[in-house]
Amino acid sequence: MKKVLVWMLLVTLLVLSLSGCKQKKGNTVVMPEVISGEGPSWTWDTSPVEITAYVGMEGYGYKWNTDIVSMGHLTETTGVSLKLISGNNERLNAMIATDNLPDIVVLDSVTNPIRQQLEKNDRVWDLDTLIEKYAPDMKIPESMHTWYEYEDGKLYGYPSFYGAPEDLEAYPDWVKLEYHNKLIVREDLCQRLGINVEDFSTQDGFIAALKKVREASLTVNGSVLEPVYFYTQPHPLRIAQLFGMALEDEDGNWVEVRKHEKYKEAILLINRMYRENLIPEDAWTATADLVDRKLNNGAVFCLFDRSTSGNLKALQQVDPNASFVPVNPPASQYGGEPAITAVSTAGWTWLAIPKTTQVPDRIIRMLSYLTTDEGQRLNYYGVEGVTYTMDENGRVKYTEEAEALFNSDFNAATRKYGLNYFPWVFNWSTYQRFNPLPTTVDQLADVEINEFYREYVYDARCAELVDPEAGSDLLAQQVKINSYWDQEEIKMMRASSAEEAERLYNEAIAAIDKMGLQELYDYKNNKFHENKEKFDLDYIYEGNRK
Template sequence: MQFSKKWIGATLAAVLMGGLLAGCSSGNENASNAKSSESAVPSGTASPGEKQENKSPIKITWFVDQDYYKKNWDPENNLLDKMITDDTGISIDFTSGNSDKLSAIIASGDIPDVITLDKGSPQRGVLEKSGLVSPLDELIKQHDPDFLVPKSMQDWFRNPDGHFYGFASFFWAKESFQPGDRIRSNQGLYARQDIMDQLGIKAEDFNTKEGLVSALHKVKESGTKYNGFTVTPAYFESWIIGNFFGAPREDSQGNLIDRERTPEMLEAYKFLNRLYREGLMPEDSQTLDKNQIQEKVTNGAVFAFTNRTIDWSALYQADPKAVFVHVGPVAGDSGSKQYVDPVSSSGWTLSMINSKTKYPDRIIKLFNYLSTEEMSLNVNYGPKGAAWNYDENGKVKLTDEFNTLNAEDANKAKLKYGNGTLQWLINWLPIQRTTPATSTEDARIKEESTIYFADFTYDMLPFESITPLGGTEEGGINAKIEEQRKKQRAKMILAKSEADIEKFFNEEIQREEKLGYQKLYDYQNKQFQEAKKALGMTFAWPANQKK
């Protein structure tokens, strides 16, 4: 059956205006009823390929709503592709594109066998309401009852009709946590150990604002040069410093707090402005993107930064003494407990199955296969045996062949082993548990930093439901406010005086009120309350949970 563009367009409008799946929350009666049912055990109990009875060759189509993603299925040369095709009989024809291309595909009514899209995409609601994709719970019941999807994933993505339609990548299912498991963060505070040693700077100096400022002044006043570059003391991000200062996200009555409007965030702007005015953080800290700062780090031209996704591996390879270690986190004036935001608990993408596919039984079994714990390792590293094996402690040990090729040419390694090329149903927990023993100093330090800052994270899941979908009135207000805030952050950090910062801070609040802030906040707080209810929470912020 073909769906007309007019009908799809009407459905899109109804979905967006009706708030279907707003914020990907499950605060509804069906979700509540589902929570009382027997808990499902997380997927991953079977070995990859163990229950693939039908291995007759078929080819399925799979669209990924990510412009950058390019993959050609090549079982003759790619060992991961070969493993999957040998185990399942399935070859995959991948295509990719942006949100506009996905909308055009949906409007045509003729969609690929599988679609992967961002979990918060407005097209998600269109697909579910239109009948273009099948409920995964029904496919599982009919074709693969051994496929045990984590109950928390089912509940979080459950549609008001009682079904869930997509499998999430990188979803942190709390019921599958084991002792020692922790959710990681991409936020932190890192400084060059070699420069610290040269200048007599201690890690504990970064625990206080004055200690941190003093440490950065030592770097500036030393005029330290590296590879011909004068080392810049700091590249810090405002929201991370605000977290360190303890900016809360929920009040004592359980209502959502916009941390951007808190005294702790104002304190963070004043602190960063002080660093700027004292020549410790440059003006381009507000204009350079991550890749540009990454380049500076690689050149050895940065002493300290806050974004963990910036990689210093290339710098370490050139100079094994040049490593970044975790320091701080710096405390604010209130002495409130410091926090860092974890990576998204509810995952990244959702993969959904065409309701008209010729192969519903084969694809749902493929989903089961790809989501098993050991398959997550294969997807991340390449096939077991060729790219890795378990060591005597149950950790991943990469093969010499893989390490050699990966060191010579990482792209060639990907083409041969397929590592990191098919992560649309991946579970990160088994990867985290089996991380290879560190073979280099920078790898050891990175692992220590991950563990260190994981102790400052909190359960962010209920806060992940508050972002309004694009195309809604609230979504439009949110986009305007975020655009304005980005400009205002830079204006405050680069202000000429501390008095100007308070003026700009208050002006921004007044400007946002005129843009419809109250309507946006009411929506966000409603979503927040529904998410907590669905999760069985009274309070979400750690300080409130202890009361």
């Protein structure tokens, strides 16, 4: 009898757990009553409501607390309290599989394949319907809608850190394309070593300048002055861009960079630097932390890929005469001006509203508030009148109390005011439009460096977002090709002679061709053209316009 009971129990368990894998169907979709009122939509109904939000961002573990200035303000303004859940994709998958989605889902990336699956399987609300019914004042940039709309022409979520071309046009003095790629050198040390900053504009002059640094073998603040570092490791792509390699060819097609003559030239230049012992060994495996330390210490003569940011301030505390200047990068033997890609502005996280929510109206109205200028500033600067006021330039000016707390204990201030607690709706143009103008020496130096290459920067999102769908076989093919190429590229850059580097390059090209590069290229080129069509662009790179 006991045996029978045990077996019955086991079978029941098995059945129960298997049925758990099956999806529940037929959830009723709730569409709350449409109301309207005076003023902004988020003020129409401010009765208390708790909304569950899953935020799949690494390190995001905040709990709702109305004592925190930004959270308290959001609750006061909209009536919404968020029950925040954080976690990884596995947790989200479990919630999806058990049909137990929260009211808001924030995916860690706009390219997360779960996004497409949620859209394809009709599991999330389209924002167009919700906006039309419940929050007609919510504004979505047209370009964002075009870029992200699903096959049916509707937008099923909201990306953070999206850079709208509309903002570039509307605020040309403030909103600019950000970029990393640049070449800066220590001006004070150039003078000391008798190096002319003009020397850097040819490959021979560049190598000769770095050799002077190596031979001088200077010790600064206890460390040996190294000729060059990269942010963070040597890579031909950035140098090839300084040589003038655009991600689009003259016919408007997508460029497979590895096959580009300037990319190969960049590999050979790095190889030459390696063979001349100009690249320190730890630069090959450097982390941002290491390079920062070296910069702060004054041990870096020349740096690729980044401006000095916070480092100059630290450096000048050790060496008040230290200064960095941007220089014209070594020119390509094939000619051409630098073609620098902007930091991708296509978006970071993705917010979606599952159809299982009971309160889509309150969610969309909260979003409507958070996407206004005031709502955007709430995330980054806190509450007007409490943490900041607006100055005559229309810029944020921290209140005395906030300023004092920031200076005495930055982290405590961030926690008290709850700053950057809603990064999942934040857009970078907010920062560019409202952040206090630079005043200190290091901030101004940074502006000067950034302006130096500005004219060469272009928006390359159409060319960068061409990867095959996540989870697809073609993507796996790409990952395999890339990982093979990366391992060979290191060998090329560290080859014992230029001939050897060239031989390795030719071999690797033949190998990736064999691994199916053409099929990948065709896909990407096609996708590139589709992307350009969305924005109605013939060319993304100015230099290609005839």
